[in-house]
Amino acid sequence: MPRTRLAPSPTGALHLGNVRTFLVNWAMARQGGWxxxxxxxxxDGPRIKEQAARGVIDTLAWLGIDWDDGPHYxxxxxxPYHAALDRLAKRGEIYPCRCSRSQIAEDAASAPHGDQHELRYTGRCRPASPAPLDGWSPADGAAWRLRVPEGKQHFVDQFCGPQSLSTDQTVGDFLVSTKAGTPSYQLAVVVDDARQGVDQIVRGDDLxxxxxxxxxxxxxLELGPPPTWxxxxxxxxxxxxxxxxxxxDTRVDSYRQEGVRPERVVGLIASWSGLAMREELSVAEFAAAFDLARLPRDRVTFTAEDDAWLLEQSS
Incomplete structure (x- = not known):
């Protein structure tokens, strides 16, 4: 059976943008039998907020969004992350990097390319050729980076269409483990998706x-075919x-405290998602009516009028 995942990061309460993505993901799952x-x-230790995970779970449940497995932390x-890093190190796919952020910024400033949100790593610590190691260790204070090949990578996105992107030119050799020994986001989600059987990924286009x-x-890591994106x-x-x-303040919990009903939040998101009428809906009604082909291609702008509509019927 196909599987998807809702994967919030507990760095704070869910806002309307987060919930829109989760609701569309959930609707696609319920439609497709995933x-x-x-x-x-x-x-992400420094940004994780105490009790935020519990609040996220409570907000999803209040909206009516459910799940079949989890929560997994x-x-x-x-x-599993350490085993993946160990495997990559033994195959010479990763290498330790002791560059400071200022060194990376200095190198990136003279680089011709780069991602708008990330500094491009130009390879200051990269060995001239792959260097297989005995294994990965977090103890020496180094970050670890994956060797990225030159050239473009191609994949097909179910909404955005065919894509051709160069990791080498946007971010270069990217982190798989921090200097603190924490697995990076990129590594952790791949390991988790593979071991949890997730083969349908629905998320924001910032990723x-x-x-x-x-x-x-x-x-x-020889994990088999990647998911559908x-x-x-x-x-x-x-x-x-x-x-x-x-x-x-666009937190869903704030609207909830103001007396806004979950159906009204869902109704606003429905109006952003290709459903013509702006009216209160349950998540089940949203799932029954949602059609990915009708989802607007442009990014949605949250306006003062949206805020006023949410609060119009609060009690």
Whole structure:
């Protein structure tokens, strides 16, 4: 049976942009007969907030979004990530990097390419040829990077269509483990998706450029075919940037505290997702009516009018 996952990171409460992606993902799963795994991605230690995971789970349940397996917490068992790193090290696919952030920034400033959100690593610590090691170790204070090949990688996204991206030119050799010994996001999600049987990934299009990195890890770890990818347009503020605190309080819990019903939140998201009428809906009604082919191609802008509509019927 196909499987997808809802994978929130407990760095704070869910906002309307997060929930739109999760709701569309959930609707596609219920339409397609996929199982849903709930995974709490809590490896980003400094940004993880106490009790945030419990709040995220409660918000999803309040909306009516359910799951078939989990919740699973990444920090509950680091052994699978360490085993993957060990395998990559023994095959010479990764190498230790002791560059400071200022060194990486200095090198990136003179590089001709780069991702708008990440500094491109130009290979200061990269060995001239692959160097198989006895294994991976977090004890020496080095970060670890994956050797990235030159050239473009190709994949087909179910919403965005054929893609041709160069990881080498956007971010270069990317992190698979931090100097603190924490598995990187890119490594952890690949290991988790493979071992949890997830083969349908639905997420925001801000992660589109992560896909070649993750497909490369599937190949290097010999995990079999990568998942099917579906990247959705983000919800943004009036300034065109991804919805965040700078755009005011768009947390679903805040609307809940104001007396907004879950059906009203779902109704707003439905109006952003190709359903013509703006009306209150249950998640089951949303799933019955949702059609990926009708989802707008442009990013959604959250406006003051949206906020007013949510609060209109609160009690």
């Amino acid at each position: 199982e849903v795994v709930l995974r709490i991605e809590d490896l 990444q920090t509950a068992d680091l052994a 589109l450029t992560s896909t070649p990195r993750q497909e490369l890890l599937y190949e290097r 579906t990247h959705l347009p983000l919800v943004v503020g009036p300034d065109g940037r991804r919805l965040a605190k700078r755009h005011g």
